[in-house]
Each structure stands twice: as structure tokens, then as C-alpha cells.
Amino acid sequence: MKPGTVITSTHNPKVKSLLALEKPRERRKQQLFIVEGKKEIALALQAGYRIGNLFYCVDLFPETDLKSLGIEDKFLVPVTKEVFDKIAVRENSGGVIAVAEMRVHRLDDIKLSSSPLVLVLESVEKPGNLGAILRTADAAGLDGVIICDPQTDFYNPNVIRSSLGCVFTMAIASATSGEAIEWLKKNKINIYGTYLKASRPYYEIDFTKSSAVVLGTEATGLSDEWVKNTDANIIIPMQGRIDSMNVSNAAAVVVFEAIRQRASMSENKML
Numbered sequence: 001m002k003p004g005t006v007i008t009s010t011h012n013p014k015v016k017s018l019l020a021l022e023k024p025r026e027r028r029k030q031q032l033f034i035v036e037g038k039k040e041i042a043l044a045l046q047a048g049y050r051i052g053n054l055f056y057c058v059d060l061f062p063e064t065d066l067k068s069l070g071i072e073d074k075f076l077v078p079v080t081k082e083v084f085d086k087i088a089v090r091e092n093s094g095g096v097i098a099v100a101e102m103r104v105h106r107l108d109d110i111k112l113s114s115s116p117l118v119l120v121l122e123s124v125e126k127p128g129n130l131g132a133i134l135r136t137a138d139a140a141g142l143d144g145v146i147i148c149d150p151q152t153d154f155y156n157p158n159v160i161r162s163s164l165g166c167v168f169t170m171a172i173a174s175a176t177s178g179e180a181i182e183w184l185k186k187n188k189i190n191i192y193g194t195y196l197k198a199s200r201p202y203y204e205i206d207f208t209k210s211s212a213v214v215l216g217t218e219a220t221g222l223s224d225e226w227v228k229n230t231d232a233n234i235i236i237p238m239q240g241r242i243d244s245m246n247v248s249n250a251a252a253v254v255v256f257e258a259i260r261q262r263a264s265m266s267e268n269k270m271l
Contacts, residue, residue, distance in 0.1 A: 006058055007079045010086050014053060014077055018087055018099060024153055031102045033155035036093040040165035041069060044100055047168040052099040053077050057084035060095025071098075089157040102155055107173045107183045110144035116189060117142050117207070117258055119251060120180060120214040122222060125151040131162025132248035137170050138163075140255045144171035146212075148180050181229045184212050190231045193222050194250060196243060198233035205234055207258030208265045218247050 007015060020026045021034050032052070035041050038061075045051060055077045056066065066076060079087070087097060110118070119137055124130050124147060137145045152159065154174070160167055175183070184191055192205055193214040205211075214230065216222035227233060236245060236253055245253070 005078075007077065007083055010083055012083075015055075015079070015083060015087060018053070018055065018097070021099065022089065022157065024156070027102070027153065027155055032099055033102055033160075034089065034157050035098045035100050035160060036088060036090055036096070036157065037161075037165070038065065038069070038094050038096055040160060040168070041096065041098045043165040043168040044098070045069065049103070049168065050101040051075070052101070054099075055079050055084070055087060055097045057081050057095035060084065065096075090161045105154065105172045105174045107146065107175050107179065110146075110171045110173055112143050112187060112189075115208070115262075116144075116187070116210050117255075117262075118144050118146060118184070118189060118212040119255060120146045120148060120184075120191075120212050121150075121247075121251075122148045122177060122214065122216045122226060123151055123220075124247070125217060127152050127156040127158035128162045129246070129248045130154075130156075131159045131164075131167070133251045134159075134163040134166040134170050134172075136248065136252045136255055138166040140259050142170070142255065144173060146173045146175060146180050146183075148175055148177045150174060177223065177225050181225070185229075191226075191229060192254075193226050193230040193233045194254065195222055195227055195230075195233035195235065198235040200232055200234050201237050202234040202254050203257055205232060207261045211258060213251070213254050213258070215247050215251055218244060 021032055027033050035044050051071060053075050054071045058078045059081045084095060119142055130152060134145060154167055154172060189210045189212045191212050191214060214222060214226055236250055
């Protein structure tokens with residue numbers, strides 16, 4: 001490794017360029033985003049993302065670890081701890097931050113299995129919720145996650161942090177609600193919308209068939225466009241005084257019911 005001169009000032013042009021990417025408008029303009037943490041950077045590389053400058057703290061990140069990431073020497077940017085503390089968005093990032101190129105996420109890029117299980121999010125607003133849902137999707141081995149009319153971008157640093165890098169492991173697509181509905185119907189995927197006025201509990205649905213679980217925002221729920229285009233609207237029965245759950249928790253409840261049903265069906269076939 002042949003790292004350059006250690007950067008000691010946040011006024012350095014490379015550092016200033018990195019800090020600018022904390023703003024959504026600048027990320028969109030440059031089509032670049034920030035990845036923090038060795039694990040997350042490794043997942044991005046494995047997924048084929050192109051990495052540019054890699055900033056590492058000379059006091060926190062061993063130079064011997066740089067080799068495992070396979071970043072070209074010319075992109076290695078050593079910084080002092082004082083500078084790294086200024087550029088790090090999250091705590092415990094391990095002393096390494098990379099700049100990566102964004103991708104376009106299309107519906108047709110999702111490779112569907114013979115009986116797909118897909119999660120659809122309408123107008124998701126909070127990066128933390130999106131990140132948590134991507135972790136659930138990865139854990140469940142879903143075919144993909146479709147984000148319709150998003151209010152936050154996939155490459156928000158808090159999405160990457162809260163997803164633990166699952167934004168790189170999952171097949172993700174961005175589309176309007178109309179485009180997503182058309183795509184699901186074209187692929188003969190049953191649409192099940194979580195809806196407070198629904199009468200069917202989620203566990204009564206047969207998720208062993210091709211299925212898409214659709215969730216709206218916590219504030220307004222699903223739009224009429226989705227409610228009118230579902231094969232069934234479902235509800236998670238509540239036992240307490242509150243009538244709704246955090247959207248990431250609701251996603252986990254329904255998705256893992258679908259996984260339970262599919263596992264049970266597979267076991268029955270083996271008997």
C-alpha cells in the first residue's frame with residue numbers, strides 16, 4: 001500500500017467533497033453516496049458497486065486491512081482522527097468511509113423465483129424504517145423490495161447504517177405505484193395490502209403462492225390506488241389500545257408468517 005499524505009484539515013478539497021454528500025441534493029447531483037464501515041464497504045464491493053475515494057483513519061483502521069478491500073492505492077485517503085470524527089455520520093464506523101457510485105434500480109432487474117415473495121413500500125419516509133425493512137427482507141430471503149414514490153433515498157447514510165449494508169444485498173427497485181401494480185400483475189403476483197379497514201387477518205392469507213406484501217406510511221397508510229388494486233387487504237389484529245405498528249415491525253410480522261407457511265408446505269411435501 002502506498003497511502004498519500006495524511007489529511008489533517010477538513011478544508012481539504014477531498015474532505016469537503018465528501019461532506020457535501022451528506023446532503024440529498026448533492027448526492028443526486030453527483031450520483032455518489034457515502035458508505036461507512038468495513039463490512040458495509042465489503043458488501044458494496046461484492047455487489048459490484050464502484051468505489052472511489054476511501055477515507056481511513058490512521059489511528060483506527062489498520063493499513064493491513066486495506067488490502068482485503070482491494071481498493072487501488074490512488075483512491076486511498078488517510079486522515080487524522082480529528083478529521084475522521086468530522087466526516088463520520090455514525091458512531092463505531094471502524095475508521096473507514098468510502099465514496100461509491102449510485103445505481104439505477106429498475107423493476108425488471110429483480111430476478112423472480114418460481115413462487116416469488118416481494119415486499120412493496122409506498123412513500124416510505126424514515127431512513128431508519130427503510131433500513132430495518134431491508135434487514136428483514138434479507139433475513140427472509142425475499143425476491144426483492146420495491147419502493148414506490150419514496151420520500152427518502154436508498155443511499156441516505158442512515159439507510160445504509162440501519163440496514164447493516166442490506167441495501168447492497170437485496171434486489172431493490174424504485175417505481176411509481178402505478179408502475180409497480182402493472183409489473184406485479186404482469187408477473188401474476190398476488191397483491192396483499194396492509195390496511196387498517198381490512199377485515200381479513202394476515203394469517204388467513206395463503207402466502208405459499210406468488211405474493212407481494214404492500215405497506216403504506218404509518219401516518220396515512222396505503223393510498224386508494226393500492227387499496228383498489230389488491231387481491232386482498234389484510235390487517236394485523238391489535239390487542240392493545242394503539243391501532244397500528246411501526247411499519248418495519250409490521251413488515252417483519254407479515255413476511256415471516258409468509259416464510260412460516262412456505263416452510264410448512266415444504267415440510268409437508270417431504271412427508
